[in-house]
Amino acid sequence: MPNPYLILVLSVVIGLMLPIAWFSPFSHGFRRVTGLIYLALTLGLVGYPFFTTVYYLATDPGLRRAEPSEFAFSLHRSLSSKLPDYIDRRIKSKVASTLGPYQITATESPVYGAFFYLQATERLQEQWKLNPSLAKESPAATGAAAIDASLRIMLDGDHSYWVRDYWGEDYLTEPNCFYRMLLVGCITSHHKLTKVTTHLPLLGATVDDLVADIDASPSGLIDDYPGQCFPADVACCIATIQSASGVLGEDRKAWATKALERMMSNFTEGLPPYTADSTSGRPQSPSRGCTNGFFFTYSSKLLPSSSAVWYQKYADEFWQE
Structure with missing residues (x-):
């Protein structure tokens, strides 16, 4: 499914390029306004990620040493908010039952990803119990819906379709x-x-x-x-x-x-x-x-x-x- 935010940004950029090409030869003021708009887009799309990265590198010891990282918990919260919707749409689509055994990425990755997400959440939960200052809420709490969704896709019959192709119904x-x-x-x-x-x-x-x-x-x-x-x-x-x-x-x-x-x-x-x-x-x-x-x-x-x-x-x- 296309990313709606990316579509929005591209639409704004293209929408601005057309009037710029038409009006800019005649209006210095128009060029200044559109320049400010592009500056804002640059700061939002380039500056914000850059300064966020610098902030975490400067303030999170876990990114510089072998110890738990606050950024890992932030990333986990972000991923946890997106997974349930993706998994529900994936299961509902039944696309997994249409895939053959040689479509390796499409067959293995959804359940492999669920496995890694649950393993990572378990490790983060262990770290949080030892040091609750790493995040305001535990990974088990912020990821509750994603934790259930990850097991749901693992147990979904359609997502074992390619395995049954290999091993039969006694897989x-x-x-x-x-x-x-x-x-x-x-x-x-x-x-x-x-x-x-x-x-x-x-x-x-x-x-x-x-x-x-x-x-x-x-x-x-x-x-x-x-x-x-x-x-x-x-x-x-x-x-x-x-x-x-x-x-x-x-x-x-x-x-x-x-x-x-x-x-x-x-x-x-x-x-x-x-x-x-x-x-x-x-x-x-x-x-x-x-x-x-x-x-x-x-x-x-x-x-x-x-x-x-x-x-x-x-x-x-x-x-x-």
Whole structure:
């Protein structure tokens, strides 16, 4: 859907350009007035963002050091105000049920985005509890509607349409690592933020089945889609299982640590490849910097010592000035 604010600005600019081109040769006063209008537009569209950025850089220590940032909470409030409407329109449109499995951005991004939003909100909520001065209201309060909407799109049947194309109607009990990883992460974060228990039976069943699939795999890897295994997603899946276990009243920390160790034992070079064969564990493509960044978000919690060694290799081989 086109941005109405952008359309308004373009309309004003074009609307001003036409009379300027017509009248400016005859009226110095007209040129001065239109010049002031363009100055105001420049200050609004360029000056305001610039000075806002300078303000946050000057006043927010979290943007200069490794500590919580007030700007992150401001950005979260802004995003939270926009998400519910987008999600409701997306679900109502049923466009997801018209997409094929190879339209990757259109199929994966809406639920992937919901997963990241809920994970980020959970982390911000933890930071706010430790330091309420970071924001006037908690992220769980300011994002309440977006939190519910994010789980709603994750559970929406149309938004699993492309997964069913791959795995069939039993997609929740097939290996299906990527989608079920997102499902587990979304339900877990939603429960932690809202205390709603409605979806815990689904969470428990999905976790149990994922654990069984990972344990049954000869390599500790499972496929996102048939014949397509992405080790970084498996690492994230293991971490989300460990997080969900606390919600379910279980303790799978030892299992998760062992599962990640077993998975990484396939990769003698120390970094997970972009893709691998889930049966043999053999890498099918080189390691990629983009997926490594995602990988370390989760590996560092389960294997901190090993992750430090892997991260040094990542920094040496993928960091570019």
